[in-house]
Amino acid sequence: MTVDLPYALTAELTHRCPLHCPYCSNPIELQKRESELSTETWLSVLEQASELGVAQVHFTGGEPLLRSDLEQLIRRARELGLFVNLITSGVGLTEERVRRLSEAGVDSIQLSLQAASPELADTIAGFDAYEWKRQAARHIRQSGLALNMNVVLHRANLHQLEDIAQLCVDWGAQRLELANAQYYGWALRNVDRLLPFKEQLQEAEAAYYRASERFGNRIELIWIVPDYYEDFPKPCMGGWGKISLTVAPDGRVLPCTAASEIRSLSFENVQQRALAWIWRDSPSFNAYRGEAWMAEPCRSCERRELDYGGCRCQAFLLTGDARAADPVCVRSPHRGLILERVGSVLPSDEVTPKYAYRGR
């Protein structure tokens, strides 16, 4: 089988985070500080990734600002010619920190937002983060860096969609990802409390089109579909081991940020193995490459080249078999699992219920 080269590295520097968002896609078992990779190992990961063909690095977490070596890693990534994106909650992003990050060479900063109103945003985050974010956005813009924003959409904040877009325009963002929640890790634990009901989603979609008309010339709005309400699954990661890789805080190398929850696979660690070997030759990266692994209904499906059978993590988490068709698919024998979940959400359900807060 020909193995493609990866374009992007997601570097999860830490699982530590001041926020406790109930939709976090980090695994339930969060890595502790003691098991995080050293600066030297991260520097080596960046060098190996660049050699392997990676052109873009996304520093994320948890909250990557909690690593005091972040600037050092950014500097090295830039020396290697990589495009450097930082994904942050904004907590700790003071004017001084933005200046240091900018000097180190960060190319773009993606700031998360939980809701348009401070009260709701802080309830969802389980932390008073809104004011940090407002100030962080100002510091980013004043430094001349491009500001990108993202918000995870779910039952409690979908109704604020237009206000969220307005707020991001006011804060000077040039791009806003409106990402409907995907159910992995903590989000899956909270799925019954996060999943929107159908009419609510339809209203939100209409609001998205209105916002596109109102603000389309000032901000790029990106709508990431709620896959539980789709007929066909998403082409997860653009294919397993095809275009990107993730290094988890403890050094395990994953084809997707959620993959550590696939218990039927074991993942190699950069502390033991070369990154190039892991990408090309490890059993985990080859497990779902290409099509040979597919079972029916995917094996003979004409959509298999479009969506690769959907998401392996979702297949495993919902059916126990990572080779199964993503249950989101109408052709999956497990589609009932999705329909049951979606069908059990009622408009009368509490909007901000008691979440299982991440890391608590």
Added chain:
Amino acid sequence: MSQRALSERPRLSSPGRLKYDKARHTELLLLPERVVELNEAAGAILRLCDGQRTIGQIIEELESKYGQTGLGDDIVEFCAIASDKGWLEV
């Protein structure tokens, strides 16, 4: 080919950047959220789009580098397409 086009001084749109990728032996255009694999000609043109050189100078330089003439129309057209895609700003 218009005189206006020839005197323009295109540069890569910020924060876009080029990277020569040793693994693929090709120039990559790095954009936020996106990587574009360039063919040799596109890579060679974009390398010279530094906001200093005019398109006229870029044509001259590439014609002399490749020992060819008559590249002007293709280079002007490529720069127009690259501007439409948001890769270049004038």
